[in-house]
Every structure is written in C-alpha cells, then in structure tokens.
Amino acid sequence: MMGYRSSADTPPHIRQALERIGITTFYPPQSLALSKGLLDGRPLMVATPTASGKTLIAMMAAYNHVARGGKVLYLTPLRALAAEKLQEFTDFLGDEFKAVASTGDYDSADPWLANYDVIITTNEKADSLLRHGASWIDSVSLLVADEVHMLGDTDRGPTLEMTLTRLRNRNPRAQLLALSATAPNADEIAAWLGAELISLDWRPVPLREGVYYDGEIRYSDRARRKVRELDYNPVISLLLEVVQDGGQVIVFANTRKRAEQYAEKAAAALSRETLVTDDERDKLNGLADELLLSAEASSFTDRVAALMRQGACFHHAGLGAVHRRFVEKAFRNRILKVLAATPTLAAGVNLPARVVIIPELRRYEVGEGLRNISVTEYKQFCGRAGRPGFDTEGEALTIARSEEELELIMEKYIKGKPERVWSRLGSENHLRIQTLAVIASEPVKSFDGLVKFFESTFLCHQFGSALLRKSLTGVVDFLARHGFVEAADGLEATRLGKRVAELYIDPLTALAIIQTCGNRPRLMTELSLLQVVCNTHEVPSVPMRRSDSARLERFVEENREQFFQVPDPVESPDDYEFFLDSVKTAVLMNAWIEEVGEGELYERWGVEPGDLAVLRERVSWISYAASQLMRVVGHTDLVHLFELLSERVEHGVRPELLPLVSLKGVGRVRARNLYNAGYRTIEDLRRASAEELAQVPSIGPRIAASIKSQV
Ligand SMILES: Nc1ncnc2c1ncn2[C@@H]1O[C@H](COP(=O)(O)OP(=O)(O)OP(=O)(O)O)[C@@H](O)[C@H]1O
Ligand SMILES: [Mg+2]
Structure with a gap:
C-alpha cells in the first residue's frame, strides 16, 4: 500500500490541481482515502468530523475521473452547499474541465447538463432528473453523495435514500464515494452502499467541550476555569471574554426570536465594553451601508444593518439571500464578532468560530412540546468550533442551571454518542411519493418487481422485507384507487400518475x-x-x-x-x-x-x-x-x-410586466419603471437606444447595455 502524505505522492495531474489551490500536505482522512484506493475506483465511505477535508477527497477522485473522460455527479442536501461546492470544484479543476450546479426546475431532463464534466445537484434535483429519465446519467462514472448521514432526516432522508438506490441500480459500475458526519452505525450505511468505511475522529483544530455552571466552566477532561462576570447573563459574559481575546463566537439559539435577542444583547454589550476597534467599526459601517443599498428597504433590513454596525448579528431562515451574504461575509472577514444563529447554520455553510455557545439544549417541536435536542445535533453545533488557521483550539460551551442539569449535559451530550441513522422511507407519506416515482420511471412491471426494487433500499437493509410488502400493498391500493396507477394485471402508471411523478409533487x-x-x-x-x-x-x-x-x-x-x-x-x-x-x-x-x-x-x-x-x-x-x-x-x-x-x-408582477421581467437583470422594480417610462414590450426596448434606457430610474448605463444585448 502506498503512503500519501503530500501532494508529491499523487499522480502529476492531481498534483497540479492541488498546487492550484495551495494544498501541500494531506489531512489524515485524505491520506487514508488515497491509500484505500480512492484513485483506483474503489467504493468508499468517509465518515469523519466537520471540516476534516472530505471535499478535497471528492475533488481528487473527480479529477481522476474527468481526466480520463469520465463524468461526475455530486449530490448535496442544500442549495447553499451546491453553490459552495461549485466554487471549490471550479477552483480545483481549472479551465480544462467544466463544473456546473443545477438545483432548480423540477420539470425537466436538462439535456444540456450532458456538456459538463462535474454536475453538482441537490438530492431533490437528482431525484427529479431520474424521474425525467435524463440520459446522461448513464455516463456518470463517479457518484459522490455528500452528507450521507442525512439518510436519517425525517423530511429529506427518503429522497436521498431513493435517489441513491435508483442511481446505483441504474449505473452499478460507477465508483461510489459517500461522505458523512460520524455516526455509530456508519458501518451499516457503508455495508448497504457496498463501500469500504473510513472512519476517523480527527479534527484540524482540537475541540474542547465544557459546561458553564455557577460562575465557572467545567470541561470534560475535569479541568475547571472561573469566568469573568462581565454581564449578568452568563451567555453574554462568555462571549465577551472570547471577543476580548480576539476570537469570534456563534451562539446557537433554539428559535429565531431568541437568536435575535442574543444578537441584540451581544451588540449592546460589545458597545458597552468598547470591544470593536475604530477600524473594525469603519468596515462594519461600510458593509452595513452597502447592505442598505442592496437589500429591499424595510425595517427588517434596517434592523440587520443596525446590528451589523455594532459587531453582532443574527442568522436565521428569515434572512433574505442578500442579507445572508452580507452577514456571512462580515463574519468570515472577522469583523463581525458574534453571530446568534438558529440550527440552520450548523447544517449549512462552512462558517466556523473559535467558540460555540449552546445556551439551551431543548427546543419546542410542533405537536411534541419542549424536547431535548439529539446528540447528533449537539455534536453538529460543536463541529463549528475552531477556525483553522486562526484558532489553536475550538470550544463548545453549554449552560447548566442546576447540578442535575450539569450532570445530564456531561453524561448525555458531552460523553454521549450521536444517534444511529435510521431509514425514514417507511413513513406512509414518503413511501407513497417514492412508490409512484418508481412505478412511473423504473422498469418495474409487477407488484413483485416493485417489492424487489425496494429490497435494495436502506430501509430493507435495516428492517428486512416482511413489513415492506405490507406497506407497499397499502400504498399501491391508494394509488390505484385514485387513478395514479393501473394495478389490474401487472403494474403501470396512468398518464396522470406519470405526470404527477414528473411534476415532483405528492x-x-x-x-x-x-x-x-x-x-x-x-x-x-x-x-x-x-x-x-x-x-x-x-x-x-x-x-x-x-x-x-x-x-x-x-x-x-x-x-x-x-x-x-x-x-x-x-x-x-x-x-x-x-x-x-x-x-x-x-x-x-x-x-x-x-x-x-x-x-x-x-x-x-x-x-x-x-x-x-x-x-x-x-x-x-x-x-x-x-x-x-x-x-x-x-x-x-x-x-x-x-x-x-x-x-x-x-x-x-401584474401580467403586463411579464415580457419585461423575462430579461436578465430586470426584476419587478425595474420592469415597472421601464413600463411607466413607455417601454412596454420587447419591441419598444429594441427601438430605444441604450442612452434613452439609461435615463429610466434604477436602470443606468450598465443595465441599459445588458438589456440592449438581450433584445
Ligand atoms: N490538506 C489540507 N490542508 C489544508 N487545508 C485543507 C486541507 N484539506 C481541506 N482543507 C480545508 O479545510 C476546510 C474544511 O474542509 P471541508 O469543507 O472539506 O470539510 P468537510 O470534511 O467536508 O466537513 P463537513 O462535514 O462540515 O462538510 C476547507 O476550508 C478546506 O479548504
Ligand atoms: Mg463537507
């Protein structure tokens, strides 16, 4: 077995790509993956902590394929991640090979994707491409499934599970590379995928976990440390300490409202303690002013901008794309000191901080009341602690209000293991949706054929096929009763059933x-x-x-x-x-x-x-x-x-603006301005000069030129 410690140990074409992005030595999971046959087409599953360099493993494998005329399909759970990966792949591949991200429009086979070497999609988009029978899928030679532990997600796990099942069924010769957070049953997932498991508990920045109780922090290694009481609220005291030492903090709140409250308290405390330097304040003001110009004007935008000026802000799903971009940029540039976020951030983009504070380990769930969060989720929050290149150590801190709670946190969360990943495909809702998709777009012609198809799912791998038969009977009954499938002799989707499967609706x-x-x-x-x-x-x-x-x-x-x-x-x-x-x-x-x-x-x-x-x-x-x-x-x-x-x-928009908004760079506001200035049709725009168009409010020379180039 060959040892891979640095880029010098890799084949020349990969070495070049590594040089392009400035990587010289490998992280341990990367060395291991290489020595286990990553470049020889071996199916692998890499289960390692956050930020341990899994993306590079995928990029090296991808390069290896495209350099020999292969094609790569990369599945991610989130759109934001697809955009992030596209950037990384583009930097790594250079000009020679083409990468693309495709995440929208669920009613198309997108044949144009065939022109790309690396195709990055969300799991949902890949599912919809399968339903439309996109033919380029047959030429995929490497299938990468990122964040494969998402199989256990109640809402979105089944899509990933079925997409993987169908892709592998259709294209069994493609190399498989699954990337995952650590999970106690990673071996079970790897076995289902027929991949060799690489599981390492290695982090680029060491992590320390501790609990704050009664004025001091107790760490899992028994060490204790007094906290300077800079505020009555321990969360604020803790974060002020970090900022004083030049670090950044993410607070994970359990609701949007809480996140906003922490941001406000932190902002006020940062001002009180004068912890933002003049230089930082200038930069923050610059970004906040830019945000006010870029985002839709509202008191919401005003609030985000005002917090940003003070060096603390919130991050949750209520932010628009523009707000999010500015807030994340300010945090990456290290001028925003504190980010109070909801869990969406932990599952999403790569945004680490020296210290992560988790003030509340319970969360309100619809229909279930206040519940303890899972250990998996807790560990995911912790994973954001420690910024490579800036911090020598990351810290994840929770708050206990009593001795009992202190014990509970130590035992259940800090010493605890993440939960096993369970297939969620068995729920009736998911099974109904996925069964119709299989009947409509797979060569399945009978009930037994259907059962056989589902036997290759993770669900069946975990639970066996006895239950499955029963559930599928119920689902097929339902689909037949309502005219989605014809089940009299054999099994076939009706015209309605086919269309519903393609439209990607329940x-x-x-x-x-x-x-x-x-x-x-x-x-x-x-x-x-x-x-x-x-x-x-x-x-x-x-x-x-x-x-x-x-x-x-x-x-x-x-x-x-x-x-x-x-x-x-x-x-x-x-x-x-x-x-x-x-x-x-x-x-x-x-x-x-x-x-x-x-x-x-x-x-x-x-x-x-x-x-x-x-x-x-x-x-x-x-x-x-x-x-x-x-x-x-x-x-x-x-x-x-x-x-x-x-x-x-x-x-x-109202109907009369539809022709105008079809132009790139023209949204509802500009379209209305054009319309009011007398440019009501594409023909009107064709006749106008760029100079005339530039006079229209909110258009200007740049947009005018862009419009002229399109009409
Ligand atoms: N060998 C290396 N040397 C230096 N930096 C590296 C190396 N490998 C990866 N990195 C950097 O480490 C960071 C995290 O890597 P990556 O995004 O691949 O994490 P990950 O393992 O996919 O984590 P997650 O589970 O959060 O998705 C990236 O910024 C990447 O550039
Ligand atoms: Mg990753």
Missing part, C-alpha cells in the same frame, strides 16, 4: 387540487386560484403576524363567492383551520403579485424576506403543477389561468 397534493377544481367559484379571481394552491401541504405555513381569526373569518364571509370550497367549521374544524391558514397565505401572495413591495409586505404581515422567497418558489411551482394537472384531467379553462398565476408569482 399524489395527495394532486388529488386535493383536482378534487377542489371540480367545482367553480361564482367569481373566479387570482385569490381563488391562490387559495387552492396554498391549501396543500407542500406550501409551507410561514410565520406571519397573526391577523386574528375573527378578522380572517369575516374576510372569508365577505369574499365567499371567490372560493372554490369553504369547509364547514362545525363538521370539519381541522379542515376549516387549514383553510383559514391557506386564505392568509393566499392574501399575502395576492398582494405580492399586485406588486406590493417586499418592505411593505413585511410591515403589514411581518413576513421576513427568507420566508417570502420560499413561499414564492413553492406557490409558483404548485401553480405550475396545477396547470399541468388541469391539462391531464381536462379542465382546459384553468390550464392557462394557473400557468399565468405561476409566472406572476415567480416574478411578483
């Missing part, structure tokens, strides 16, 4: 939309259509300021003729609740397509930019899916209406 969503659209409201408006779309489980219920239900009920009464169906509050109280919720979301989205500003939507309903972005995407997608369903079931009058709605939701 058969239940399709059913709800089709049933509701059987009647027509007396007065058909955008609100009518939006309500149908928002009344599905696939449109999330986002945090909005409560318009009290009395007002909402009055609104429903006054606008009754616009709704397809109003459930009876006495006979079906749950449906009625759900309906009211959908009306609330529909009213919001109606304002959005009437061009109400994002800032005003926030002031009116408290909808934060990140949530609005999610709603836009989901509502637009389900509207599109609805138009396609209407075509299949023959409600032709609704096809165009849903289609138009989908486009309007995507861009947030």
Whole structure:
C-alpha cells in the first residue's frame, strides 16, 4: 500500500490541481482515502468530523475521473452547499474541465447538463432528473453523495435514500464515494452502499467541550476555569471574554426570536465594553451601508444593518439571500464578532468560530412540546468550533442551571454518542411519493418487481422485507384507487400518475387540487386560484403576524363567492383551520403579485424576506403543477389561468410586466419603471437606444447595455 502524505505522492495531474489551490500536505482522512484506493475506483465511505477535508477527497477522485473522460455527479442536501461546492470544484479543476450546479426546475431532463464534466445537484434535483429519465446519467462514472448521514432526516432522508438506490441500480459500475458526519452505525450505511468505511475522529483544530455552571466552566477532561462576570447573563459574559481575546463566537439559539435577542444583547454589550476597534467599526459601517443599498428597504433590513454596525448579528431562515451574504461575509472577514444563529447554520455553510455557545439544549417541536435536542445535533453545533488557521483550539460551551442539569449535559451530550441513522422511507407519506416515482420511471412491471426494487433500499437493509410488502400493498391500493396507477394485471402508471411523478409533487397534493377544481367559484379571481394552491401541504405555513381569526373569518364571509370550497367549521374544524391558514397565505401572495413591495409586505404581515422567497418558489411551482394537472384531467379553462398565476408569482408582477421581467437583470422594480417610462414590450426596448434606457430610474448605463444585448 502506498503512503500519501503530500501532494508529491499523487499522480502529476492531481498534483497540479492541488498546487492550484495551495494544498501541500494531506489531512489524515485524505491520506487514508488515497491509500484505500480512492484513485483506483474503489467504493468508499468517509465518515469523519466537520471540516476534516472530505471535499478535497471528492475533488481528487473527480479529477481522476474527468481526466480520463469520465463524468461526475455530486449530490448535496442544500442549495447553499451546491453553490459552495461549485466554487471549490471550479477552483480545483481549472479551465480544462467544466463544473456546473443545477438545483432548480423540477420539470425537466436538462439535456444540456450532458456538456459538463462535474454536475453538482441537490438530492431533490437528482431525484427529479431520474424521474425525467435524463440520459446522461448513464455516463456518470463517479457518484459522490455528500452528507450521507442525512439518510436519517425525517423530511429529506427518503429522497436521498431513493435517489441513491435508483442511481446505483441504474449505473452499478460507477465508483461510489459517500461522505458523512460520524455516526455509530456508519458501518451499516457503508455495508448497504457496498463501500469500504473510513472512519476517523480527527479534527484540524482540537475541540474542547465544557459546561458553564455557577460562575465557572467545567470541561470534560475535569479541568475547571472561573469566568469573568462581565454581564449578568452568563451567555453574554462568555462571549465577551472570547471577543476580548480576539476570537469570534456563534451562539446557537433554539428559535429565531431568541437568536435575535442574543444578537441584540451581544451588540449592546460589545458597545458597552468598547470591544470593536475604530477600524473594525469603519468596515462594519461600510458593509452595513452597502447592505442598505442592496437589500429591499424595510425595517427588517434596517434592523440587520443596525446590528451589523455594532459587531453582532443574527442568522436565521428569515434572512433574505442578500442579507445572508452580507452577514456571512462580515463574519468570515472577522469583523463581525458574534453571530446568534438558529440550527440552520450548523447544517449549512462552512462558517466556523473559535467558540460555540449552546445556551439551551431543548427546543419546542410542533405537536411534541419542549424536547431535548439529539446528540447528533449537539455534536453538529460543536463541529463549528475552531477556525483553522486562526484558532489553536475550538470550544463548545453549554449552560447548566442546576447540578442535575450539569450532570445530564456531561453524561448525555458531552460523553454521549450521536444517534444511529435510521431509514425514514417507511413513513406512509414518503413511501407513497417514492412508490409512484418508481412505478412511473423504473422498469418495474409487477407488484413483485416493485417489492424487489425496494429490497435494495436502506430501509430493507435495516428492517428486512416482511413489513415492506405490507406497506407497499397499502400504498399501491391508494394509488390505484385514485387513478395514479393501473394495478389490474401487472403494474403501470396512468398518464396522470406519470405526470404527477414528473411534476415532483405528492399524489395527495394532486388529488386535493383536482378534487377542489371540480367545482367553480361564482367569481373566479387570482385569490381563488391562490387559495387552492396554498391549501396543500407542500406550501409551507410561514410565520406571519397573526391577523386574528375573527378578522380572517369575516374576510372569508365577505369574499365567499371567490372560493372554490369553504369547509364547514362545525363538521370539519381541522379542515376549516387549514383553510383559514391557506386564505392568509393566499392574501399575502395576492398582494405580492399586485406588486406590493417586499418592505411593505413585511410591515403589514411581518413576513421576513427568507420566508417570502420560499413561499414564492413553492406557490409558483404548485401553480405550475396545477396547470399541468388541469391539462391531464381536462379542465382546459384553468390550464392557462394557473400557468399565468405561476409566472406572476415567480416574478411578483401584474401580467403586463411579464415580457419585461423575462430579461436578465430586470426584476419587478425595474420592469415597472421601464413600463411607466413607455417601454412596454420587447419591441419598444429594441427601438430605444441604450442612452434613452439609461435615463429610466434604477436602470443606468450598465443595465441599459445588458438589456440592449438581450433584445
Ligand atoms: N490538506 C489540507 N490542508 C489544508 N487545508 C485543507 C486541507 N484539506 C481541506 N482543507 C480545508 O479545510 C476546510 C474544511 O474542509 P471541508 O469543507 O472539506 O470539510 P468537510 O470534511 O467536508 O466537513 P463537513 O462535514 O462540515 O462538510 C476547507 O476550508 C478546506 O479548504
Ligand atoms: Mg463537507
């Protein structure tokens, strides 16, 4: 076996790429992967802690393939990660090979992807590509599955599981490389994947875990340390200490509100203790001013900017893409000292800090009340501690309020092991969605064939196939009863079933939309259509300021003729609740397509930019899916209406602006300005000169030139 310690030990083409990104010596997991045959096509699973250099393992394997004419498919769980990986791959591969990230549009086989050497997708996108039968998948020679422990995620694990099952089934000769956080049953996952396991508990920066109790920190190695009481709140005391010593802190809060409160308290304390230097303050002010110019104006943006100026900010899913970019940049540049985040940050981008504080190990779960967080999640938070190149050690600190709690944290979390990863595919919801996909797009022609197909899942690997047969019987029954599959002799998807699988929606969503659209409201408006779309489980219920239900009920009464169906509050109280919720979301989205500003939507309903972005995407997608369903079931009058709605939701505009927003660099605001200045069609723009267009408010010479180049 060959020893790989530095780039000098690798083949010349890989050595070159390593030089390009300045890597000279390998981290231990990398050496091990190389010596286990990474470059000889061996299937491997690497389970090591956060920041232990797994991406480079994947990039070296990828280079090895593309250099010999192969093709790489890289699966990630998050869009933000796909963008991050694309950057890393592009830097590593140089100009010779082409990498691309594809994460959107679930109704396409995207044949153009065939032109790329490395294709990075989210698990969902890969799933949808399989459903559309993208043919380039057959030429994939290396399959990388990042964050494979996500198999155990209740919401998104099954997509990853089925995508992996189907890809391997279709393309058994491709080399497999699975990357994972450490898990006690990593060997079980590796066995399922037929890969050799590389499991190391190695970190680039050593980690220390401790608990704060009664004025001091107790570490797992028994050491103790008094904390300078710089504030009445221990969390603030702890973080002030770190900042005084020149470090950065991430506080993991259990709700958005808490995250904001910690950010505010930290900001005030940093000012009080004058811990931000003049130079840092100048830079922070510069970034905050830039943010105010780049993000939609609202009191939300003002709040983020004001906190940033003080050196502490929050990070949660309510932030819009622009806010997030600025906050992350300020933290990477080490001028933002404190980041109070919700768990989304721990699972997402690579953003370490010297010290991580976890003030609360319990979290409110819908329908379950206050629950202890999992050890896996705790360890994931800890994994963010220690910034390579800046810190010699990372620290993860929790807060105990009593002796008992101190004991509990030590035993359960610090000495504890992460939970085993369990397949979540067995839940009825997931099984229904995935079964239809398999019947519709795999060469499965009978019930026994279906069972056989599912026998290669992780679910079956863990639980055997006896239960599976029973669950699949129920699911197929359901799908046949509602016209998604034909199960009389053999097993086949109907036209409806095929389309639903391609559209990447839950058969239940399709059913709800089709049933509701059987009647027509007396007065058909955008609100009518939006309500149908928002009344599905696939449109999330986002945090909005409560318009009290009395007002909402009055609104429903006054606008009754616009709704397809109003459930009876006495006979079906749950449906009625759900309906009211959908009306609330529909009213919001109606304002959005009437061009109400994002800032005003926030002031009116408290909808934060990140949530609005999610709603836009989901509502637009389900509207599109609805138009396609209407075509299949023959409600032709609704096809165009849903289609138009989908486009309007995507861009947030009235119909007359749709041609203009189709141009790159032209959003709803610029489109409206152009329209008001008399440029109403592409033809108008073609006739205008760049100079004339540049005169229009918010356009300017650069955008004007870009518009001219497109028309
Ligand atoms: N051999 C090396 N020498 C120096 N730096 C390295 C080396 N390998 C990786 N790094 C750096 O370490 C950082 C973390 O690596 P990476 O993103 O691959 O972590 P990971 O193992 O995938 O962790 P996670 O589980 O959080 O995804 C990156 O910034 C990367 O550039
Ligand atoms: Mg990684």
